[in-house]
Amino acid sequence: MLSFTEENYLKALLHLTMEIEDKVEAGTNELAFYLGVKPATATDMLKKLKEKKLIQYEKYGKISLSDTGRNKAVEILRKHRLWETFLYEKLEFTWDEVHEVAEQLEHIHSPKLVDKLDKFLGYPEVDPHGDCIPNAKGELKQSFKKTLSEVETGASCKMVAVKDNTAAFLQYVSQLNLGIDTPIKVVSRQAYDGSMEIMISGATINVSQKFAENILIV
Amino acid sequence: MLSFTEENYLKALLHLTMEIEDKVEAGTNELAFYLGVKPATATDMLKKLKEKKLIQYEKYGKISLSDTGRNKAVEILRKHRLWETFLYEKLEFTWDEVHEVAEQLEHIHSPKLVDKLDKFLGYPEVDPHGDCIPNAKGELKQSFKKTLSEVETGASCKMVAVKDNTAAFLQYVSQLNLGIDTPIKVVSRQAYDGSMEIMISGATINVSQKFAENILIV
DNA sequence: TAAAATTGTTAGGTTAGTCTAATTGTTATA
DNA sequence: TATAACAATTAGACTAACCTAACAATTTTA
Numbered sequence: 001m002l003s004f005t006e007e008n009y010l011k012a013l014l015h016l017t018m019e020i021e022d023k024v025e026a027g028t029n030e031l032a033f034y035l036g037v038k039p040a041t042a043t044d045m046l047k048k049l050k051e052k053k054l055i056q057y058e059k060y061g062k063i064s065l066s067d068t069g070r071n072k073a074v075e076i077l078r079k080h081r082l083w084e085t086f087l088y089e090k091l092e093f094t095w096d097e098v099h100e101v102a103e104q105l106e107h108i109h110s111p112k113l114v115d116k117l118d119k120f121l122g123y124p125e126v127d128p129h130g131d132c133i134p135n136a137k138g139e140l141k142q143s144f145k146k147t148l149s150e151v152e153t154g155a156s157c158k159m160v161a162v163k164d165n166t167a168a169f170l171q172y173v174s175q176l177n178l179g180i181d182t183p184i185k186v187v188s189r190q191a192y193d194g195s196m197e198i199m200i201s202g203a204t205i206n207v208s209q210k211f212a213e214n215i216l217i218v
Numbered sequence: 219m220l221s222f223t224e225e226n227y228l229k230a231l232l233h234l235t236m237e238i239e240d241k242v243e244a245g246t247n248e249l250a251f252y253l254g255v256k257p258a259t260a261t262d263m264l265k266k267l268k269e270k271k272l273i274q275y276e277k278y279g280k281i282s283l284s285d286t287g288r289n290k291a292v293e294i295l296r297k298h299r300l301w302e303t304f305l306y307e308k309l310e311f312t313w314d315e316v317h318e319v320a321e322q323l324e325h326i327h328s329p330k331l332v333d334k335l336d337k338f339l340g341y342p343e344v345d346p347h348g349d350c351i352p353n354a355k356g357e358l359k360q361s362f363k364k365t366l367s368e369v370e371t372g373a374s375c376k377m378v379a380v381k382d383n384t385a386a387f388l389q390y391v392s393q394l395n396l397g398i399d400t401p402i403k404v405v406s407r408q409a410y411d412g413s414m415e416i417m418i419s420g421a422t423i424n425v426s427q428k429f430a431e432n433i434l435i436v
Numbered sequence: 437t438a439a440a441a442t443t444g445t446t447a448g449g450t451t452a453g454t455c456t457a458a459t460t461g462t463t464a465t466a
Numbered sequence: 467t468a469t470a471a472c473a474a475t476t477a478g479a480c481t482a483a484c485c486t487a488a489c490a491a492t493t494t495t496a
Contacts, residue, residue, distance in 0.1 A: 040447095060492070
């Protein structure tokens with residue numbers, strides 16, 4: 001049985017290696033920063049996770065999930081996204097509120113609970129943020145999405161998900177009347193700082209490059 | 219913010235003091251046995267809970283919950299019973315499966331979650347075991363329990379607690395494979411000395427009246 | 437390619453929650 | 467009421483997860 005902390009390390013590794021296509025490794029500092037701990041702490045845990053055969057790792061080397069480790073991590077991701085869906089669809093939580101509570105709920109362990117919840121929700125395929133929910137077999141449709149910042153000037157697209165899940169970001173997104181499936185047109189760009197003018201349901205607004213890098217589109 | 223462990227101690231104290239009418243105090247050994255830890259461990263935690271003003275307690279004395287402590291404990295009980303109801307009514311769990319999962323879910327902290335869950339379930343008053351669910355104000359209808367000796371011959375019940383907390387008695391109870399939530403059927407009685415035959419998970423055994431008077435049931 | 441910057445590890449310390457063994461209070465009983 | 471039985475506490479140790487400070491390895495860059 002894994003501890004909450006061990007689960008969080010595995011989840012972090014999955015996240016870090018899923019972010020970019022073909023990326024399968026992460027570094028100690030990167031992992032530590034993501035989890036909000038010191039690198040020394042991460043090193044200790046990495047030894048433990050290696051001991052348990054959940055990761056591949058050599059001293060001073062890069063880290064990657066083993067098959068077992070990846071399966072565990074995907075299972076946690078599945079729980080996280082199912083709970084988010086539950087909170088959003090059944091309990092009237094808003095978009096930006098679900099993540100924090102799901103961070104706690106994802107650690108409840110009961111295989112029956114997960115399956116029954118999945119059934120109760122009608123076997124959803126995506127969570128409220130547009131991210132794919134891994135199925136009961138642990139299969140996760142990997143969709144490497146482009147970000148708004150990669151869209152050509154003049155082109156149109158549709159928001160499908162967000163990369164950043166912090167409440168601050170999500171609230172900003174909501175404020176702009178942006179949500180899953182909202183059409184976006186890139187009107188113009190500033191070469192100076194990468195900021196861009198975008199059109200959302202008729203209104204033109206200006207957003208930073210940082211913002212655009214966290215909006216995933218199709 | 220209380221840790222899971224601190225919450226479990228408060229919940230245990232509420233349980234122990236709710237068991238019997240007018241009982242408001244518990245002992246260190248009793249508490250430790252209930253939680254499955256050693257008395258020394260309980261002593262450490264009692265100091266901490268006293269420091270935080272969650273209990274009334276003096277060295278070598280009895281323990282009782284402070285108002286704050288009781289409120290916290292009732293809130294946990296509320297969450298526990300609401301989750302049990304959710305699992306039973308919405309996710310098709312059986313009555314004997316809900317407890318274990320609710321033990322985990324009761325520690326999720328999000329006031330909004332509790333209120334929304336309560337609303338989603340239609341503000342239920344009792345959980346799947348027939349126990350009262352405290353309302354949002356923390357009001358709990360007290361129901362006092364009967365002893366095994368009061369159960370009619372032929373009837374079935376479920377052990378919910380013990381009245382006697384001596385090691386000898388508790389060891390005897392364990393030996394019989396009796397524990398919290400164990401179903402018991404009263405098969406027959408001797409008018410001569412009040413001893414009774416009871417059935418526990420298929421096996422029929424004979425117990426004295428004294429024994430039966432110390433098993434609390436529902 | 438040597439020095440500087442970065443990345444990662446080790447050593448030693450802290451806290452929460454647990455344990456065992458020894459000891460001290462309290463209660464019951466002979 | 468003295469003592470045996472029981473209940474509770476203290477002392478000292480362990481593990482998991484974290485920290486800081488010092489050091490070692492690797493990578494970058496001048």
